[in-house]
Amino acid sequence: MLARVGFLISSSYWLLGSQLLGITEVQIIQWYVEEGAYIEEWKPLCQYQSDKAVDDITSRYEGVIKKLHFETDDTVPTGRALCDIEVEDGKYPDDNPPHEPKAEPATSSPVNEVAAAAQAAESSLADSSTPSPPSPPPVAAPEEVPKSKSASLAVPAVRGLLKSHGINILEVNGSGKDGRVMKDDVLKFVAARNSAASAPMPTQPTASDTRQTESSVPLTPIQSQMFKTMTKSLNIPHFLYADECKVNDITTIRQKLANDKREPTKLTFLPFVVKAVSQALTEFPILNAKVDTSDPSKPRLVMRAKHNIGIAMDTPTGLIVPNIKDVASRSIFGIAAEIARLSALGKTGKLTPADLSGGTITVSNIGNIGGTYVAPVLVPTEVAILGVGRSRAVPVFDEAGEVTRGEMVNFSWSADHRVIDGATMARMGNRVRELIESPELMLLTLH
Structure with missing residues (x-):
């Protein structure tokens, strides 16, 4: 009899990926099997790319691949059958697969929770039978x-x-x-x-063509x-708040720790910011909440205890925002190690849905690319986001009125103005600035 394997959101893991992350379609990167091949239970069928991560689809059946419904590089909506597998009669009595292939899927396939290597095998793009438009x-x-x-x-x-x-x-x-x-x-x-295709023939000179090529x-x-x-x-009204912080003391700490052979983790400015935001959230928990508008007539706030702070990352495939789970329970070195782990996975396209879901507030560090000020855009499930600018040396007055060298960084906040007023956002920003400018204050409540 025939069994059918597909992207069905009845699978518990795929339910997490599709409903919580909003995944509605994926792209087939490569097939590990071909028609006529034998497949064992829980062996990988194909590798796919969603808008969040790369992963494998595994087979819950043992049998012979009779038909592949999609080619490499095809886009597959969730709920569509991927392939037909001929299995031994009576081996899977509870599944009741159809004897004749039909348009709708009949059996779900669990998804392997371990992200597959994005570069596991050579692409079969050149062998794809999918028709393509004629090219010049x-x-x-x-x-x-x-x-x-x-x-x-x-x-x-x-x-x-x-x-x-x-x-x-x-x-x-x-x-x-x-x-x-x-x-x-x-x-x-x-x-x-x-x-080359639009170049005029040498024997037929024409006037200069100023038309745009699109x-x-x-x-x-x-x-x-x-x-x-x-x-x-952008349907949410944003409240923007900007401030600047003197980071001389953090720079001094980083320079001292850079020479410590006992700690190999590279300590950047960002882990200090993440920890400062977490400590400030304990005083202003509303900035860690989200707005529930499931009933438009009675919107409400959902308060969240854990600080899962998202880190905006520039990767080869675009901007993604994984998050560091439960920052309040991590040390600054622990935060730095987690940032390094997420960054390495992001560069190779191996971030999992667990890395990308559950964020409560975001920090976007544009300073490592360039720029001083930014107007960051909120994630719809959050009420605040912080944009960190590039550090720069400027002359500042010290307490004695003398001009000294100040290393300054601009902070740009955006908040959901439906529930966050300007005074609350300013107080939160001031507290983060205090912790950044005097990092010894973080020791008082450091975990």
């Missing part, structure tokens, strides 16, 4: 570059870009590690191809999720 004649490369094993690998966002332009990944010379194809490589290839590029999964989240967020 390819541009002859000036020089044939030997392709390494990694040359056919790319993150899902780049795969989608390749597919939208009808480009074989092997035609593009990658500038990444070991020849890996990056987004800029694809865009340069498209620009060169379009330029091409349509679909949003990546992370961009799609950001589009939905920010559209929803």
Whole structure:
């Protein structure tokens, strides 16, 4: 008899991913099986990319793969069948799979909770049978570059870009590690191809063409999720509050600890900010709450005890916000170690839904890229966010009226003005500034 495996939100783990994170569709990165192959129970069927993380789908059946319903790089809505598996009659009596394939899914598949390696195998993009739009004649490369094993690998966002332009990944010379194809490589290839296709024939000289050349590029999964989240967020009235902090004392502490061989963790400015925000939240717990509008006529605040502080991260696939769980119970070194772990996973696309869900307030450190002030946009499930600017040296007056060197950092807060008034936001900002400027104060309540 035939069993059918699909992306069904009846699976307990997928229920967490789809309902709590708002996942409605995923992209197939690669199949681990092919039609006619034998599959064992709980062995991986395929690897997928959602707008949050990379993971595997495993098979709850043992049998022979009869049909794959989707190709590599296809986008699959939740609730659709992935494949048909021929299983031994009577082996799974409780599942009652249909004898003939039907359009709707009949059996759910549990999802493996361990994130798969995003670079586990070479892409099968070049072998995909999915029809693609005809492309202009390819541009002859000036020089044939030997392709390494990694040359056919790319993150899902780049795969989608390749597919939208009808480009074989092997035609593009990658500038990444070991020849890996990056987004800029694809865009340069498209620009060169379009330029060659639109160039006038030498025998038919024409006047200078000033018309704009445009091409349509679909949003990546992370961009799609950001589009939905920010559209929803900007329906919330934002209250903006800016301040500046003198961070000389924290810089001195960091310089002393940098020479301590007993602690290998690199200590940046950010863990101090995260800890200061957590300690301030104990005095202003409303900033750790969320607004419940499930009943529009009776909105209410949901107070949350744990401080799960989100950290905005710039990754190869876009901006993501994993969060550090229960910051109040962590030391500054523990916070630094967790930031390092999340950053490493973010760079390789291996963050799990658990890393990305449950945040209560966010810190966005734009200073490591550049910029002084920012107007950060709220996450819809939070009521406050802090943007941290770049540190800079400026002359300041000390208590004796003498001009000294001050290392200053600007803090930019945004709050949900439906429930947070300006005075509360200012008091919260002042308390964080006090803790940053006099870090010894954090020792009084440090866990």
